[in-house]
Amino acid sequence: MNHTYNVNFTILVIDDSEINLELFKQFLTKAGYKDLHFYTDGRQALDQLSAISPDLIILDLHMPRMDGLQFLERLGESAASDDHIPVMVVTADATSETKTRALAKGANDYLVKPLDSHEVTLRVANLLETRRLQLETQDQKKSLERMVLDRTNSMEIARSEVLTRLAYVAEYRDDDTGNHTQRVGNIAAAIAKKAGLSESMIEIVRQAAPLHDLGKVCVPDRILLKAGKLTVEEFEENKKHTTVGAEILEGGEYRLLQVARDICLSHHEHYDGTGYPQGLSGADIALEARICSIADVFDTMTHDRPYRKALPVEEAIDEIRNQSGKHFDPELVDIFLELVENGEISTYSKAVRQELLI
Ligand SMILES: [Fe+2]
Ligand SMILES: [Fe+2]
Structure with a gap:
């Protein structure tokens, strides 16, 4: 030898x-x-x-x-x-x-x-x-090990891209830029971070929150794109997007899909129990859905929608503050307002304004 x-x-x-x-x-x-x-x-x-x-x-x-x-x-x-x-x-x-x-x-x-x-x-x-x-x-x-890691990373990228596009599908008819869903994800993640959620949960919230209106695929255009106020029947029809979204994601094996399912189902629940579809209140509403609800309402208010023009950011913030303990979890509202004060939410608002100017 x-x-x-x-x-x-x-x-x-x-x-x-x-x-x-x-x-x-x-x-x-x-x-x-x-x-x-x-x-x-x-x-x-x-x-x-x-x-x-x-x-x-x-x-x-x-x-x-x-x-x-x-x-x-x-x-x-x-x-x-x-x-x-x-x-x-x-x-x-x-x-x-x-x-x-x-x-x-x-x-x-x-x-x-x-x-x-x-x-x-x-x-x-x-x-x-x-x-x-x-x-x-x-x-x-x-x-x-490197090969496995590379493969896992590319699968992770593919998975994340599929989710982004799924969220895009959900809002395609009334927000064809897909920006609303991504902003909701980012605002929700910022709230989740300040609320002390783990790093992995923050990322899950960032990716799951954009799917909140996935169930809108079942809402007909005449309701979704209606310029005026919805009739009682139309509103009832629109409410179904929560349960439909949850049904689409039901039984998901991954934590991300389970959280997205909870968000779909409960993002229109109100902290005081006056929301839909189940009329849940307080901590019975999944935390991620309570977080997403603030992010969604804030971002929706600060943008033009088929049925109304965007509110000034300051008015939208006031509305969130007024709804503390009613529509929204008061602790999460405090966190949201703190983020606004620190300029972490106004960053998104500025982006919103710039988009509106374009
Ligand atoms: Fe919704
Ligand atoms: Fe939304």
């Missing part, structure tokens, strides 16, 4: 005898190894282990302070679970008990002094070949 390609590996030798270290230096240098590190104290070697990053450790057993067996124990504790540095134990102790103990603690090879240079070189080469194969396997594992 030709092992010459392994001579660039790093070898750490630990032996309390300077004479033995010198001997190893001669053997290993002669065999072509260049990156060699020698220590007489196991503790110092351990301290430097990550800096040295050895591919092979040659270890004496009987040493003062920390002996070879203790070294093996500490090495096992400190090494990463998928990285095992081969260890060759070299000792004058030929008893089978010591040999067994060393091997049990993770030694890969056991050499009894006095040393034969040829045997040392061959065993070192064998262990380094094992190391090479181990590193190769680790590389393959890493590149596989």
Whole structure:
């Protein structure tokens, strides 16, 4: 077997005898190894282990302070679970008990002094070949993990794009820019963040809130695009978009779809119980739906709709404030107003105005 390609590996030798270290230096240098590190104290070697990053450790057993067996124990504790540095134990102790103990603690090879240079070189080469194969396997594992991650990322992008387009479908007839849905997502996410929801829930809210009116696909144009006030019958017909949206998303396996379903169903519920379709009140209304409700109403008020012109942003904010505890969750209104005060919502409003000017 030709092992010459392994001579660039790093070898750490630990032996309390300077004479033995010198001997190893001669053997290993002669065999072509260049990156060699020698220590007489196991503790110092351990301290430097990550800096040295050895591919092979040659270890004496009987040493003062920390002996070879203790070294093996500490090495096992400190090494990463998928990285095992081969260890060759070299000792004058030929008893089978010591040999067994060393091997049990993770030694890969056991050499009894006095040393034969040829045997040392061959065993070192064998262990380094094992190391090479181990590193190769680790590389393959890493590149596989990268591939899986890339694939997951592109699936994530595709999934998110499908959801964006689904939300676009929902509002296509009365907002063909699709901007309303995305703004509702962003405002809802800002509220969710300030309300202390987890990072992952904030992102779920950002992606689920735009689907709030998915059920509008069932509302006929004569109602959806009606310029005037809806009749009682038309309003009843329009209300169905909540339950239809929820039915479309019902039974979704992913948390995102479950949240979107709750938002579809309950984004027209009122905190005081006067909303629809179920007349739920307070905390019985899903939190995400309570959040979305503020974002949706605010954004709808600040935009032209078939049945009325956009309100000035300040008036829309006043309306949200007036509806605290009635239409909206008072705590979430406080959060919304805080965001407005900090300029985090006015950013969207400015964007709204710019769009209106265009
Ligand atoms: Fe709606
Ligand atoms: Fe909406």
